Amino acid sequence: MDRAPGTSVRLRLTLSYAGFLMLAGVLLLAVVWVFLLRYVPETIHTAPPEPGMRRGPLMFVPDRPFVPDRSDLQQAFVPKAAAMLTFLLMFSLLGGWVLAGSMLAPLRRITNATRLTANGSLSHRIRLEGRRDEFRELADAFDAMLARLEAHDAEQQRFAANASHELRTPLAITQTLLDVARNDPHRDTGELVDRLRLVNTRAIDLTEALLLLSRAKARTFTREHVDLSLAAEEATETLLPFAEQHGVTIETAGDVAATVGSHALLLQTATNLVHNAIVHNLPEQGTVWVTTSVHPTTVGLTVENTGEKLTPQLTATLVEPFQRGTGRTHADHAGVGLGLAIVRSIVQAHDGTLTLTPRADGGLRVTVRLPLTPSHTAR
Known part of the structure; x- marks a missing residue:
């Protein structure tokens, strides 16, 4: 101006x-x-x-x-x-x-x-000395904002690099398959079409996941009253055949958990958590527990699963985009590496918290906390 x-x-x-x-x-x-x-x-x-x-x-x-x-x-x-x-x-x-x-x-x-910040420098800090007063509170708030901006910028750069790499992989595979087919005209086209279909499906899934992640971060959704227990039940019923195919048993329990938000995004949250718990489970006779709970000011959704023992260091990285637990993924359903990242973005967009805790007997416990509906808080 x-x-x-x-x-x-x-x-x-x-x-x-x-x-x-x-x-x-x-x-x-x-x-x-x-x-x-x-x-x-x-x-x-x-x-x-x-x-x-x-x-x-x-x-x-x-x-x-x-x-x-x-x-x-x-x-x-x-x-x-x-x-x-x-x-x-x-x-x-x-x-x-x-x-x-x-x-x-x-x-x-x-x-x-x-x-300096307007010119693109985010690494500097004011670090104003002296006792607290109005100027020092302003400087401390500005330093905190710079730290968040720097972390967000680094996250965006890392995410862009990972997304580019993930999107390049199916395109490179497609290009390779097409080159092989062109150099070998007598090759069976049925097998080529099947492989191209799988690669294309993965690219589509990755693109949709990126769009969903962007939508969650932008908070461009209509808020309405949502029962978290119904969303969890719907996700469980949808994935039940998938769980039976992998020999995983799903157990559900809990109370009515009313909150305010996007029904589609919260359903996606429950679906991602249950799907992640099924995929990253024991090879045989695995179990997934899905429970909802009500607290004085929040409602909770907890998804636990059996599996290999995890370290706290590995657990802390699972919410990062394109991070997958080594040795915990079934080869046929590796996913695109954005399941928990999408869950975290959706939970943050709903002013909630996401907690990942390794189970002592193996597996993972994921807890989502969202604000309780004001009408239920007053009761």
């Missing part, structure tokens, strides 16, 4: 300090005038001084005291008051300029940091 040049804040503060100090001085002189000089009569009739004696304030003549009148006091008071006001003005301007510069020094550091 283009703005016309104006007076600096430092100069305005200096003039404000000087004006206030001058006003105080004038008021002080006015008090002296009102309570002192106004009670001095304009003329005082006394015996004239002896010939040759100079008249002056507070001059005494033997047996004939001289009492100064108002004009005498004005002659003695006004020049000194004017000189004092002149000195007070110069002192207030100089002191106000120095004081305003000292007070605005933190603001200049914040302004410089803002300019």
Whole structure:
């Protein structure tokens, strides 16, 4: 935004300090005038001084005291008051300029940091020293914002690189298959079509997952009342044949868990969690537990599954995009590596929390906490 040049804040503060100090001085002189000089009569009739004696304030003549009148006091008071006001003005301007510069020094550091941020630098910090005050709270808040922006920027760059790599893989496979088919005209086209279909399906799934992830982060959805237990039940029924195919048993339990959000996105959350629990499970006789719960201010969805033992370090990375637990994935349903990343984005868009905890006996426990519907909170 283009703005016309104006007076600096430092100069305005200096003039404000000087004006206030001058006003105080004038008021002080006015008090002296009102309570002192106004009670001095304009003329005082006394015996004239002896010939040759100079008249002056507070001059005494033997047996004939001289009492100064108002004009005498004005002659003695006004020049000194004017000189004092002149000195007070110069002192207030100089002191106000120095004081305003000292007070605005933190603001200049914040302004410089803002300019660096506008030019694309996110690694610097203000780190303003001293005790807490308004400027330091502003600087600390700005540093926290820079840290979040830097982390978000790094995450976006990492996500873009991973997404490019994941999208390039099916395209490269497709190109290779087409090259082989062109160089070998007698090759069975049925097998080629089947492989191309699988590769194309994976590319479509990845693209839809990226679009869903973008939609969740943008929070472009209509909020409505949603029963989290019904969403979990619907996801479980949909994936039941898939679980039977992998020899996994699903057990559901819980209470009515009312919240506010997007039914489609919360259903996608439950579906991703249950699907992830089925895929990353024991080769045989695995189990998945799906439960919902109600707390004083939140509702919860917990999905647990049996499986190999996980370390806390590995568990902490599973919510990152395109991260898969090594040795836990069935080869035929590896997914696109965005299941838990999508869940995290959806939960954050609904002002909730996502917690991943490795089970002591093996497997993973995933807990989603969302705000309870206000009408249920009041009960």
